[in-house]
Amino acid sequence: MARGSETRTKILDVAQAAILTKGFDATSIDEIVAAAEITKSGFFYHFRDKNALAHALIERHIEIEDKLFDALFDRARELGDDPLQTMLIGLKLLAELLDMPGGHPGCIVATAAYQDRLFDRKVRDANARAVLGWRRRFRSMLEAIAQVYPMQDDVDLNHLADMVSAVIEGGLIMSRALGESSITSQQVLLMRSYLKILFSPGIQ
Amino acid sequence: MARGSETRTKILDVAQAAILTKGFDATSIDEIVAAAEITKSGFFYHFRDKNALAHALIERHIEIEDKLFDALFDRARELGDDPLQTMLIGLKLLAELLDMPGGHPGCIVATAAYQDRLFDRKVRDANARAVLGWRRRFRSMLEAIAQVYPMQDDVDLNHLADMVSAVIEGGLIMSRALGESSITSQQVLLMRSYLKILFSPGIQ
DNA sequence: TCAATACTGAACCGGAGGTACAGTACCGCA
DNA sequence: TGCGGTACTGTACCTCCGGTTCAGTATTGA
Incomplete structure (x- = not known):
């Protein structure tokens, strides 16, 4: 529970920072994944798309x-x-x-x-x-x-x-x-x- | 002269309409090209990128x-x-x-x-x-x-x-x-x- | 008629979003 | 101690898009 929501929060945090400076499209999932120190699969585990x-x-x-x-x-x-x-x-x-x-x-x-x-x-x-x-x-x-x-x-x-x-x-x-x-x-x-x-x- | 600038204007017109409703990224070059009734090469003839x-x-x-x-x-x-x-x-x-x-x-x-x-x-x-x-x-x-x-x-x-x-x-x-x-x-x-x-x- | 202008067509590349799925590490619970 | 769910990893793969390259061609003004 705690573990999962921590990762989710981390994804949201890094995504927000990136999106606000670069825009939504310019922020790639690969980039978010790298910054949040997870894998692409990990991302899609938390968000459908x-x-x-x-x-x-x-x-x-x-x-x-x-x-x-x-x-x-x-x-x-x-x-x-x-x-x-x-x-x-x-x-x-x-x-x-x-x-x-x-x-x-x-x-x-x-x-x-x-x-x-x-x-x-x-x-x-x-x-x-x-x-x-x-x-x-x-x-x-x-x-x-x-x-x-x-x-x-x-x-x-x-x-x-x-x-x-x-x-x-x-x-x-x-x-x-x-x-x-x-x-x-x-x-x-x-x-x-x-x-x-x-x-x-x-x-x- | 007139022919070239007409096409250019047409590209700008269709691009502007699409970009304002959908955003810059969401507007693909292929789409602009189709709406302006030219080819992709034609687009890149007028605009470097x-x-x-x-x-x-x-x-x-x-x-x-x-x-x-x-x-x-x-x-x-x-x-x-x-x-x-x-x-x-x-x-x-x-x-x-x-x-x-x-x-x-x-x-x-x-x-x-x-x-x-x-x-x-x-x-x-x-x-x-x-x-x-x-x-x-x-x-x-x-x-x-x-x-x-x-x-x-x-x-x-x-x-x-x-x-x-x-x-x-x-x-x-x-x-x-x-x-x-x-x-x-x-x-x-x-x-x-x-x-x-x-x-x-x-x-x- | 010749050369510049304004394209067409087609093939190709890398990167991004997204899918699929098998494997695995952790963690509470009986 | 082990069972099962949660939370992932890793890999392989697909499609679409921006962008490049380049050879060929139609139009047009001098």
Whole structure:
């Protein structure tokens, strides 16, 4: 039991690292196998095919990220005593988290989104679920804010929730394209600025 | 002359369509060759390898998109008589453009960004140039606005310029992941809302 | 009509995903 | 102590794809 799941975890770890830097296709099974110090047969014992690996990777990613976000915004709630403050603090914490040396590795979800046909329905569904999870999370926080503060501009809360994800995903793409690792966290801080002035009452 | 460039264009056209829906790797040369109604040798007559195709695709994409943006913001300048209005109108026109039935196909630049190691330096450089081009474009527009209007929140204009690109790229990812084609244009409209209240003087 | 341009056709290679299956090391349990 | 399941290893093999090579050929402008 323990032995098997250890190997499985090791495969997922090395696969994730490789895929995020090189892309899904560019990462060969032989390569993963070598890095995980197992054989090809060992790989196919744990995963039926490369698609199953992608699926497991996304599922795990969702889970880990969800816990991380939970912890981060729980911490923000501790520090702030009002929905808007909590959100602003949370985004600042998130920006700090994303501003790591070497840059955040990237997002598995985005990788999957741009290599659509490579994956089967299960992978795409898992991907969509992840994005909807983000939407729900931020949406509920925004609703709490909107109940207390008037909006300076009438915008849809679902769209606004999506914007948090969008600037992160977009930021990751741009930071990859330019090799500027700080872009993603800068974009999160701009999202924070938008929410700040969107919900700031009256004059600045 | 005309004959050769026609074939080349046809190759680029079918390749672009396939790559945007399936990803770069998932699109085989054999497939492109079949769709373009030529032979494999014909393909390699025009492009040294798949990398050369990617490079040509990105170069062409930059050129076309640049002209499209030029035209769009020229039109916006005709309609608005002040830098902020021009920007807001431009973003609205952009949102309308992105809100096409079936959804915008996606961005070649993002495709390349997430399949980094697959491409050589020339492709990555072209990709970075495209992103920097967007930054310069939006940066100059924002500077003109900032000279006339005070900012409600002190943010960096480069970052703000990048945010326009980021919400588009992020929006495209999300719309692909969820199959909701309208997301990208919604995100552009939110960016518009941000700029509107960021540069709106005093009370709403 | 000649030579460059723009291809076709066919054969071939290496690497990647994937299959099949026999053998084996470990490990808890009766 | 041994039995059986779990977790692999090793080997051999198949197909498809990107890419190469090269000889041959149709089209076309000077």
